[in-house]
Amino acid sequence: MSHETFTLTLDGVEVSAAPGDTLWQVALRAGETIPHLCYKDAPGYRADGNCRACMVEIEGERVLAASCLREAAPGMVVRSTSSERARAAREGVMALLLVDQPAREQGPDRSSHFWDTAEALGLDADAVRRWLPPREDRSAPTVHHVPLREAAPMHDRSHSAMAVNLDACIECNLCVRACREVQVNDVIGLAHRGAASKVVFDFDDPMGESTCVACGECVQACPTGALMPDTLVDDKGHGDSRAADRRVDSVCPYCGVG
Numbered sequence: 487m488s489h490e491t492f493t494l495t496l497d498g499v500e501v502s503a504a505p506g507d508t509l510w511q512v513a514l515r516a517g518e519t520i521p522h523l524c525y526k527d528a529p530g531y532r533a534d535g536n537c538r539a540c541m542v543e544i545e546g547e548r549v550l551a552a553s554c555l556r557e558a559a560p561g562m563v564v565r566s567t568s569s570e571r572a573r574a575a576r577e578g579v580m581a582l583l584l585v586d587q588p589a590r591e592q593g594p595d596r597s598s599h600f601w602d603t604a605e606a607l608g609l610d611a612d613a614v615r616r617w618l619p620p621r622e623d624r625s626a627p628t629v630h631h632v633p634l635r636e637a638a639p640m641h642d643r644s645h646s647a648m649a650v651n652l653d654a655c656i657e658c659n660l661c662v663r664a665c666r667e668v669q670v671n672d673v674i675g676l677a678h679r680g681a682a683s684k685v686v687f688d689f690d691d692p693m694g695e696s697t698c699v700a701c702g703e704c705v706q707a708c709p710t711g712a713l714m715p716d717t718l719v720d721d722k723g724h725g726d727s728r729a730a731d732r733r734v735d736s737v738c739p740y741c742g743v744g
């Protein structure tokens with residue numbers, strides 16, 4: 487494969503790229519962080535393209551493209567910040583996710599990447615909620631499924647190091663990739679389909695009873711705080727990942743090393 491760089495146009499500016507670069511990476515080098523929820527810019531993480539928060543417009547294409555997945559090509563003309571369609575698509579995705587999030591101050595992580603992204607897009611959760619009727623008024627889809635066993639609770643404090651609140655989960659799949667592909671532990675998966683789908687540990691066990699080895703990769707990857715260090719979440723389930731910036735003495739509950 488040729489490693490020669492080429493040029494393309496991003497928001498009216500000529501930028502260079504190498505073969506294999508995604509549009510998201512090209513934009514980042516050009517100084518723009520395109521909104522992203524299911525993509526983590528770190529070694530070992532592949533893009534999955536399932537949240538659609540990173541859409542851009544490409545000249546000559548009718549359908550918007552996910553910039554985290556789409557590879558740059560010579561001569562491409564891409565519009566990100568300069569595209570009204572792309573901006574509306576990103577905001578639409580965030581708005582739909584926002585209405586199903588626990589309120590920021592009552593959620594598991596008031597400083598999550600999700601809330602930072604919503605804020606950067608200028609989206610206010612209360613205003614977005616007013617667009618839609620309350621959750622209980624919306625017609626629920628009919629879902630038939632057989633639980634694997636008695637389901638683990640959505641709020642799960644069974645693990646000594648990690649707190650789980652699946653009410654905040656957006657099913658971006660990052661924790662699954664973190665566990666399965668980055669750490670090769672394969673504890674976390676997605677079970678069921680459609681509206682019934684959810685993140686599970688092993689066979690839908692409480693996290694503390696699963697084969698989790700407490701590596702913490704999933705907590706680092708989670709954009710919403712659905713998976714959080716237990717020490718950063720209070721008794722009511724409210725947390726703040728920025729509190730992790732303070733220095734603490736800690737001992738691993740499994741190996742006993744501080």
Ligand code: FES
Pocket residue numbers: 521522523524525534535536537538539540552553554555
């Ligand atoms: Fe690109 Fe989710 S970040 S689709």
